[in-house]
Amino acid sequence: MRKRKTSVYAVVRIDDYSTGALADNITVKEIVWSLEEAEAEVARLNELNDSKGCRYFWQSTRLIAADAENEGSESI
Numbered sequence: 584m585r586k587r588k589t590s591v592y593a594v595v596r597i598d599d600y601s602t603g604a605l606a607d608n609i610t611v612k613e614i615v616w617s618l619e620e621a622e623a624e625v626a627r628l629n630e631l632n633d634s635k636g637c638r639y640f641w642q643s644t645r646l647i648a649a650d651a652e653n654e655g656s657e658s659i
Contacts, residue, residue: 587648592621592641594628600636612639614646 596610612628615621621641628639 587650588645589648591616591644591646592618593644594621594624594639594641596628596637596639598637614644618643 591614594612598608625639625641
């Protein structure tokens with residue numbers, strides 16, 4: 584079974600002020616389709632929230648088509 588994968592970009596926030604577990608300090612804000620859109624959104628958010636104790640970055644990832652996950656699966 585070959586899964587259909589598409590490159591996408593996650594815009595991620597790290598909160599500097601939280602003292603909890605690392606997972607509690609990280610939020611995926613949104614997923615966008617292009618690197619240019621991710622870079623622009625990260626720059627905008629970092630400028631807007633400069634003094635709020637958080638930083639934004641982008642991370643490339645893959646989106647796997649929902650129908651590709653079900654191809655070839657059989658019900659028992």
